[in-house]
Amino acid sequence: MRGRTAAIAVSGLFAAAVLGGLAARGRRRPPARRTRRDHAARQLDWGAATLAGSVLFDSAIEHYRGSFEHLGMYVPLAVASASMATSLSGGRCPGQLRTGTSVAAMLAGVAGLGFHVYDISKRTGGWSWQNLFYAAPVGAPGALSLAGLIGLAAQQLRSGDWPSDQQSGRALAALASAGILGDVAEVWLLHFRGAFHNPAMYLPVTVPPAASLALAGIAVGAGRPTLQTTRGWLWATAATGLAGVGFHAWGVHRMMGGWRNWSQNLLDGPPLPAPPSYTGLAIAGLASLRMMEDRHD
């Protein structure tokens, strides 16, 4: 069955990316003493990898649903796997390769955005709720760009091209804040489509916006909220992302035929791999906070 083959292929890609990335990472011993900068960089790696992983599976499912009608639909799968692998390998990955994949991810995301916008505008009804709900999701490719950007930041930070200071921290906080907000818009749209039929569906449109707001406060240097509060919101957002997978798995079970009817329900039910994008972005946000603290070093 084609669905099964595709599922195996994508899982293979994922496994290869994870194992490849981690193997590269493990090849050399870590430096004796980690600096905050290292910690932040590593955290950014994790954030980028999580985000890329989410994009990999989500685009695999959505594009499988779209029957991979043209070759371009494979691009996000390839780029997201590469970006995951390089992010996981952390500092062990040659700088140029790392930069290359990150830039590719950013570009692929922008191109995807363009494709999706084009797809909607040429459909009957144009920018209608119907197409916003059911056509190619406008915001989704943005996550790939974000994964690229965060990956790039990690690398620049590690290589010292980018100082780990207040200013960089703020910039990164702004990025994470905007990213989370974009994600919130997407989640709101899809949960609105689902008529918020389960109260838990409000969670991902309340907690992450709070985190985004807090991060924005940090980014503009408003002095409030405290790093501590912001960190709390970010952890909550990260947890929301993980819990989302569980909720969505429950959602698939609630569809007709449940998991036995996976060939329909994985596609029509709530998307399993989508929620961890929150986790990825929240981790990046946490990294930005760590950078802000660098002055205490």
Place this chain on the structure above:
Amino acid sequence: MTERYSGYDVMSKRNGPSWNDKTRQVVDDRLATPRGPRFFSETEYRTVESLADRIVPQPHRVDPIPVADLVDARLLAGGQDGFRHLGMPPPGEAWRRALAALDAEAQAAHGANFRHLSSPDRDGLLHCMHEGRLDHPAWQGMSSQLVFTQLVAKDIVFAYYAHPTAWSEIGWGGPASPRGYVRTGYDRRDPWEAAEVKDGDAAAAIRKNRRVR
């Protein structure tokens, strides 16, 4: 006729998620419909066969759909449509009268019973019947046109398209519960639907259709 859905067999989905137990039971029962007349008499049954042969011809099929048996089974079970025209008897009785009337018409026009006529002669009579131009006393007041469109041809057509072979022929997705469909827009096909032969490439369609579960 070239097959439009080469290699597609809706029965390949029988054990998959598209069929529930009730559907399996209903279709299995239909496929196990006993052969030969039970409601009709032997001669009536032969006439029904010769009618079905013109209304839903299946000349090249190795294993033809047993249309007459399916019609017989429905009438035996007392199947009703829920309405009949003033002056029309209930379906079973109307069928018998119609078969007798067709024989009477055939005798009058060609000197033989309906089932013994050539295909063109049978078609000719059926055309007249469809247009309501048959009015032998044997119709006993029934409109031949109504009997054609709302009883005889209708029951035969329903019987034919109640059979999985006909479903496969037209590329219908078939039973669909609990699994329904995901891809529903223009030119979209789920992997568990019939693939159409496109641009003469039967091999591609066959490959896809073999994977339908």
Place this chain on the structure above:
Amino acid sequence: MSDDPMQTPRATKGRAPDVFMPGGWVPMREYREDEKVDFVIVGTGAGGGTLACKLAEAGFSVVAMDAGPYWRPLEDFASDESHQSKLYWTDDRIVDGLNPLQLGSNNSGKSVGGSTVHFAMVSLRFRPEWFKSRSKLGYGFDWPLDWREMWAYYREVEDALAISGPVNYPWGPPRPRYPYRAHQLNAAALALAEGCEAMGIPWTETPIATLSAPRGRARPCVYRGFCVLGCSTNAKQSALVTWIPRAIAAGAEIRDLAMVGRVEVDRSDRATGVHYHRNGNWRFQRARNVVVAGYAIETPRLLLNSASDRFPEGLANSSGLVGKYITVQSNQAVWGTSDKEIRSYKSPPSLALTEHWNYEDEGKDFHGGYCYMSQGPEPQLWANTLLSGRGLWGDALVSEMQNYNHVVGLKMVGEMLPQERNAVTLADETDQYGLPIPCVTYSWCDNDRAMIDHALGFMGQALRATDARDIWEQTDDTCHLNGGARMGDDPRTSVVDADCRSWDIPNLWICDGSVFPTVGGVNPSLTIQAIACRTGDRIAAMARRGEL
């Protein structure tokens, strides 16, 4: 004992089938036959099922009877056209007139849940002016109801059924947002939209009573497209899975396979209960009030069959209008073949529609309005359409059927005008219960034909604007039954008042599609349910005031 729900009643021994679980049961209150229940309701469809729920929730004791079986859709419904004809009312009926109706699959159901078990779920509100079509639009009859009040009851029903609909509805006065979001359009619906855009008129996603997200124990639609053959997933929000479970939870008793043959009326002209046939015997249930909700053929038939010395013309018939003014809707279509694969067997059949000609009065040479929607016939229905509508049989039919996956069509639901000659009467023959069967006479009028011509012309143009070829017109179809016991302000010209209470017998009520004075150009079930909700509230209010 047989476990065939068509042979042996299921709702007995203090329990009723749990529609959400194969083999499951829910506890159900039962009433003795010699106990005078507050209400006995005949029929559990859009009207009776809804009213049973409202009355039970208002605290009345309710027994609701249905001649049909009590299904558990998850285990009883096959994905099969022939088999599912078990949902239809196929008892013997005679049709007559210049345009005899096709009944059976086309019109009425026989199940707990009534015709909603196999309806197409299209859930539209009346255009406000239709409630006063005589005074506002110059044709038909005025209803004794106010549209603003109905607007609130429509809302109640839309909530109860979690209607999936567009975020903004293009026509009529503002309405609140539908509880659930619209479904994804299938190809057939996209073709409707394309046609409308080419013709420069608005279209929208059809508000429809099937779930686009889970709800309670019901699962969302899987787009299997068998809706008019019964929904085996419970996504369809029929009375069977919405109002009736609520009614039972509130203490109502449902009696399945219970055919009511006669309403008994005493010397003081008050109904005392109903004679009904169940388990092979005629029985009698006493009641303080009787509600007849058997739909536009069975309701008049029962009233006529209940004739007595004091009411020789049948019950509630002092106006002579019982059985008169039955009104169906025109259901003509244009069909074509697209180069694209449409495969309209997927998804509920009518996911998109336009009500343009319901709300636009300019440029019409007829009274009334119509909407039209996308279609999705399953194979048997389609083959029969080709046979009866296009006259195809033989090789022509078998080869045209090969285009099945490319067929695209638009179908109207149009307002036919009420005429006194269109009527339900009793025939001499009797049915399996020994009751005289109904004879349904129907003829179109010039206005009906003018509207059909307009619609066929317009839909044809719209379809031509898509890539469809080989376009042809299906000219003979009708759908939906209404009228036969209409409501009004005047006992001389109507059978019931605005509260569905019969003028002649104060404790006899009629609450179903038969109370419609006019039908409007939209499918009727939402309005039937809204009227039932209103009636429930009115009865509760009257009871509080001691006016029952």
